[in-house]
Amino acid sequence: MVHTVRHSAPVHDRLHGHQSRDLPPRANHHANPPQPRRTVSLPDLLRLLSDWSTGAGPLYRKLADRLGELIAEGALGEGTLLPSERTLASALSVSRRTVEAAHDLLWAREFVQRRTGVGTWCTPGQAVPRQARPDPSAAPEDFIEHLLRDVGPLDLTVAGLPAHPLVAQAPQASQSYREEMRYDTHGYFATGFEPLLTEICAWFSSRGIPTDPQQVVVTTGAAQALWLAASLLAPGAEVHVENPTSPTILNALRAHRLRLLPVPTDAGGMMTETIAGAQSSAIFVTPSYLNPSGAHLSEARCRSLAGRARAGTMLVEDLALTDISLDGPAPRTIAALAPDAPVLSIGSLSKLYWAGLRLGWIRGPAPLIRRINRMKANLDIGTGVNIQAQATWLLQHGEEVRHDRVLQVRTQRDALLEALRTELPEWRWTVPDGGLSVWLERPSGEVGALCQRALRQGLRLLPGRAFDVRRQDDRHVRLPFVHPPAVGREIVRRLAVTART
Numbered sequence: 222m223v224h225t226v227r228h229s230a231p232v233h234d235r236l237h238g239h240q241s242r243d244l245p246p247r248a249n250h251h252a253n254p255p256q257p258r259r260t261v262s263l264p265d266l267l268r269l270l271s272d273w274s275t276g277a278g279p280l281y282r283k284l285a286d287r288l289g290e291l292i293a294e295g296a297l298g299e300g301t302l303l304p305s306e307r308t309l310a311s312a313l314s315v316s317r318r319t320v321e322a323a324h325d326l327l328w329a330r331e332f333v334q335r336r337t338g339v340g341t342w343c344t345p346g347q348a349v350p351r352q353a354r355p356d357p358s359a360a361p362e363d364f365i366e367h368l369l370r371d372v373g374p375l376d377l378t379v380a381g382l383p384a385h386p387l388v389a390q391a392p393q394a395s396q397s398y399r400e401e402m403r404y405d406t407h408g409y410f411a412t413g414f415e416p417l418l419t420e421i422c423a424w425f426s427s428r429g430i431p432t433d434p435q436q437v438v439v440t441t442g443a444a445q446a447l448w449l450a451a452s453l454l455a456p457g458a459e460v461h462v463e464n465p466t467s468p469t470i471l472n473a474l475r476a477h478r479l480r481l482l483p484v485p486t487d488a489g490g491m492m493t494e495t496i497a498g499a500q501s502s503a504i505f506v507t508p509s510y511l512n513p514s515g516a517h518l519s520e521a522r523c524r525s526l527a528g529r530a531r532a533g534t535m536l537v538e539d540l541a542l543t544d545i546s547l548d549g550p551a552p553r554t555i556a557a558l559a560p561d562a563p564v565l566s567i568g569s570l571s572k573l574y575w576a577g578l579r580l581g582w583i584r585g586p587a588p589l590i591r592r593i594n595r596m597k598a599n600l601d602i603g604t605g606v607n608i609q610a611q612a613t614w615l616l617q618h619g620e621e622v623r624h625d626r627v628l629q630v631r632t633q634r635d636a637l638l639e640a641l642r643t644e645l646p647e648w649r650w651t652v653p654d655g656g657l658s659v660w661l662e663r664p665s666g667e668v669g670a671l672c673q674r675a676l677r678q679g680l681r682l683l684p685g686r687a688f689d690v691r692r693q694d695d696r697h698v699r700l701p702f703v704h705p706p707a708v709g710r711e712i713v714r715r716l717a718v719t720a721r722t
């Protein structure tokens with residue numbers, strides 16, 4: 222059956238610059254045979270397919286199963302034309318015969334229709350109401366798509382460590398705040414949990430940024446803090462952002478439909494000299510340490526950004542990784558250099574303690590923080606008080622945890638880099654002096670296809686395009702050093718095998 226309903230463009234098209242498009246309407250749907258009605262871009266389809274090739278069984282069947290799931294759940298809406306078999310085969314680094322066989326299977330299962338000269342397109346999913354708009358969450362960033370699947374043993378799509386042992390003690394230990402947690406009240410702590418705000422103020426003060434509780438909002442991780450910061454800006458506003466950068470930052474900016482202006486980076490972080498004189502509504506920067514490369518901002522560039530903030534540009538500095546300083550003290554923050562300027566500084570427990578806590582914070586001038594607090598309260602009325610009490614206790618043990626983590630991560634980094642020097646000597650990288658990952662350059666490129674083949678070796682990697690404002694980088698891959706040394710060596714061995722095949 223052919224629908225006469227024309228869906229509006231998928232929401233994510235609008236968010237992501239029209240990467241997939243509705244096809245022009247035909248004069249009379251009823252009179253015409255079934256036909257495709259929209260396309261999906263290759264990058265969006267690759268994000269949705271995610272780790273399709275892991276697990277047992279022939280490749281064609283795994284591809285058909287994954288495409289079938291996407292069609293059934295409406296992520297590939299009715300009438301979506303799939304890329305040509307040749308194009309898809311090349312992007313997935315499989316033979317054309319594999320894609321043909323997958324399409325044959327999907328056709329036999331009535332998930333697709335096809336016609337010579339037109340191609341293969343999706344038929345409606347049974348589970349999704351016919352009139353539903355196309356899935357607005359379709360094709361989120363690659364790493365979110367991976368998070369929605371189960372976590373495999375060699376998952377490298379997230380630069381996060383397993384929990385520090387103190388995290389498991391925190392629920393019990395935090396009962397020492399029983400009185401402050403006020404179990405006798407309704408339990409909404411919309412302005413944050415006082416003892417935690419005090420600890421966060423101490424965290425900033427020890428980094429040279431005097432802070433009082435009116436300048437802090439507790440958030441659900443740095444991810445929510447970035448989201449809240451981005452929502453201060455009007456859609457379409459121009460934002461300078463370092464390139465490459467964390468997919469979490471890109472996610473927040475794209476979701477708010479901001480115009481991203483990429484600023485190149487080198488070993489000294491964001492190359493601010495390339496934007497001298499260029500204006501924007503805001504600058505998003507990771508002074509220490511850049512995810513993916515581990516770069517940190519040079520003193521001169523930090524001063525230059527502080528100057529821009531003093532002149533009125535909103536500056537958002539992401540300090541989520543600042544405590545993972547492996548070869549010396551963490552560099553200065555921008556807020557320390559421009560205490561009264563519109564600088565928003567973001568921190569998190571995710572990298573030092575554990576991402577499972579989902580706890581972060583944002584600090585800035587009190588008037589901006591009041592706005593952010595109101596938005597946060599509108600979203601979720603405040604972060605759960607139990608977790609805030611645990612965070613308070615954990616932050617009080619910050620020095621001990623930092624000491625353990627630096628030793629652990631330094632050993633892991635060194636083992637991984639040693640293995641890379643042996644196994645992939647022709648690849649290039651800069652030794653990161655902080656953070657949780659190294660940014661590898663493969664001189665021969667084609668990293669997207671390499672990541673597809675790595676899946677078949679049991680390695681889930683994020684290719685360079687996931688960190689690229691323009692989503693084009695095909696020369697780099699990020700390798701986190703979050704696993705013990707023996708696992709790190711095995712990861713590099715598998716990567717080298719993949720690179721040679």
Ligand SMILES: Cc1ncc(COP(=O)(O)O)c(C=O)c1O
Pocket residue numbers: 380441442443444445467469470507512539541542568569570571576579580581
């Ligand atoms: C630079 C950066 N900012 C923010 C985040 C998200 O952190 P959280 O888990 O606190 O939301 C990450 C995590 O990968 C990151 O690398």
